[in-house]
Amino acid sequence: MITSSANARVKQVMNLTKKAKARNVNGLFVAEGLRMFKEIPADRIDSVFVSESFLKDETHKKLLSEVNYEVVSDDVFKVMSDTQTPQGILAIVRQYAYKEEDLLAAPGPSFLMILENIQDPGNLGTILRAGEGAGITGVLMSDTTADVYNPKVIRSTMGSVFRVPFVYTEDLTASLKALKAGGVRLYAAHLDGRNNYEKEDYTVDTGFLVGNEANGLTDETAALADAYVKIPMKGKVESLNAAVAASVLMFEAARQRRM
Template sequence: MTERPDQPPITSPRSERVRKVAALAGRSARRKQQMFRVEGPQSIRSLLAHRADLAREVFTTARADAAHPELADLAREAGITVHEVEDQIIRAMVREDAAGKTSDGATAARTTAAGANPESGQPSGTLMSPQGVLALGRLPAEDPSAAVAAIAALPSGQPLTVVVLHEVRDPGNVGTLIRTADAAGADLVILTRTCADPYAPKAVRASVGSLFHLPVVTGAEIDEVLEALRSAQVTAAATSGYAQAELFTAELPSRIAWILGNEAHGLDQRTLEAAPLSVRIPLAGHAESLNVHTAATVCLFETLRRRQAGE
């Protein structure tokens, strides 16, 4: 383990350094500090292995270091400082507010009411630390023109999948959708400016490292994205309960961009009409619709299935 020579070890959960890390739950603090936090060994492993250029510091307990020694090795190879701290320091970095929620609004994971938690051994009533390890990363700049540039940089003349999130407001949904896009082999994820921040702690946790596995571009304008997709010969596709074509029988182009809308009302009519392709996911039961993540999963893995089958 190494400490920066100009920074003393962190020994107090009330220190200014700890408070700054905890404040990164808020978007304004992330923008001010130009930093975001990553919690848990799997996400940190992905950060260090795939986007070490974003990594700044790693904080770990002795127990977490013993359980995941590869994290310190990866950090050392990338020239990233690793700080060994007590578990109370990690907990304070993701501390609860007075309402019993983490500062990004997610309900805190609590220990059992009587005694210690059987898995963590922590006393009851405390916020469970993220498996004893946390990292800080440099917040990428939000560039409204980045989406158009990313689409223009896609390889031409070969199959690909793009995922566009438009007005998806819940950071947990954003992170989960990025994870699903990664699992389905997507080439690019684009978020319009009205989406939740993918670098919010809840979103980073929900992505479980996928945020660092594929290009994720934020701050886009949907009209510019649709035009750029047309120019790159990528077909924008949307789901609608009123579409005539069914997903499982419709012809899907080899270069496709799935446009996914708001949790409550889906895509607005203007965006639906602008998408060259609209399909309906057939529902066999009495449910009227699917949530955005389930719909995305069905569409993305149907795309993957056909590609692997050569259809």
């Protein structure tokens, strides 16, 4: 059992939790909590750590019956954990290596979320989670968007990060032009939208552009949209949270495709 926070393995977990550079260099990330652990594909698990208290539950022991794991003291696990109330289990997981063509590989019309400079980890995680529920085929992100492997993002996805393809692009403009050339119709969530969002046809190859929480889409990116769409508001509300707006659009597309 590991009883010191100076242990090299403990330090590795802490580095992966706190530093995007460490995650990228090593191709690893940390997924914490019982529900998240159950969602991880077996072939993605690099290593597993559990607290001494976690093993006192017989159901937990059964869950780990076919898994190699390391036990750490409760105090050390608290140091390793990124949460205020640790559940006693976390895994180091191998990162994914999707390509842009993977976002278009699913059968049927493509259905993409395209994110520019989304900064809030909770928003990014929620978009992935809602996106899986709506049936998106993938997420394309500018390289200025928050790190999808940030522990807060991972928790917010509730497991969707293991199932929804996602790609960062260093040149969002070039990526969008390639999508348009391939027949994907791009819609920008924009205050200058001509039509309310439900008036457009999303049953074809579709990509929704959603911008930064404070500033929205850059002019350069918005100019590449085939159409601007708006979500009508009542009261004095001018706009919605990025994840909420994205969800409204995604589930309208899902509704149309069900019809």
